[in-house]
Amino acid sequence: MKPIELFSAATIARRVTELGKQIDAQMPPGPMTLVCVLKGAFVFMADLVRAIPRQMTCDFLGVRSYGDATLSSGVVEITSDLGTTITDRNVLLVEDIADTGLTLRYLLDVLSARGPASLRTCALLSKPSRRAIDVPVDFVGFEVPDEFVVGYGLDAGQLYRNLPYIGVLRS
Numbered sequence: 001m002k003p004i005e006l007f008s009a010a011t012i013a014r015r016v017t018e019l020g021k022q023i024d025a026q027m028p029p030g031p032m033t034l035v036c037v038l039k040g041a042f043v044f045m046a047d048l049v050r051a052i053p054r055q056m057t058c059d060f061l062g063v064r065s066y067g068d069a070t071l072s073s074g075v076v077e078i079t080s081d082l083g084t085t086i087t088d089r090n091v092l093l094v095e096d097i098a099d100t101g102l103t104l105r106y107l108l109d110v111l112s113a114r115g116p117a118s119l120r121t122c123a124l125l126s127k128p129s130r131r132a133i134d135v136p137v138d139f140v141g142f143e144v145p146d147e148f149v150v151g152y153g154l155d156a157g158q159l160y161r162n163l164p165y166i167g168v169l170r171s
């Protein structure tokens with residue numbers, strides 16, 4: 001099934017460049033640590049780091065959420081932890097999409113317990129109409145309607161991550 005294009009590769013590239021500037025202007029000064037939530041954010045992260053003209057380190061957090069593919073239960077298992085400490089660092093948590101917000105909430109709680117100097121969140125996509133919990137998303141690429149989206153790292157059953165655009169999957 002071919003997804004219906006929502007955001008083209010060129011539109012995404014323009015927005016990521018803007019986001020990088022916004023993040024650089026608004027994050028506390030000094031070096032940052034960007035934490036990529038795997039797997040969904042890996043494509044976004046690769047472009048975003050190159051759009052932030054600031055000294056930074058990158059780290060990766062593997063997570064698996066329980067529940068079916070389209071419904072988050074909010075119960076998240078960390079399958080691969082960070083390789084570095086984030087204590088006293090300015091941390092930006094980079095997610096693919098804030099849907100119910102439960103995953104982001106869980107990860108914010110886990111990371112804030114490690115004593116970062118600051119902790120902010122960035123999601124490429126946000127579905128505000130689906131939010132089940134109040135969670136701060138400090139930087140958002142695009143707001144999307146309540147549809148299942150794929151591409152640019154986002155999957156359906158592990159497929160479509162390699163699409164250069166973001167599209168809606170309708171059966």
Ligand code: IMP
Pocket residue numbers: 040065071072074095096097098099100101102103104147148149150154155156
């Ligand atoms: P949450 O509901 O905010 O906890 O979302 C958890 C995770 O579900 C996200 O990080 C995505 O990996 C996945 N997800 C939610 N909505 C979509 C979607 O529309 N397409 C692909 N993955 C999604």
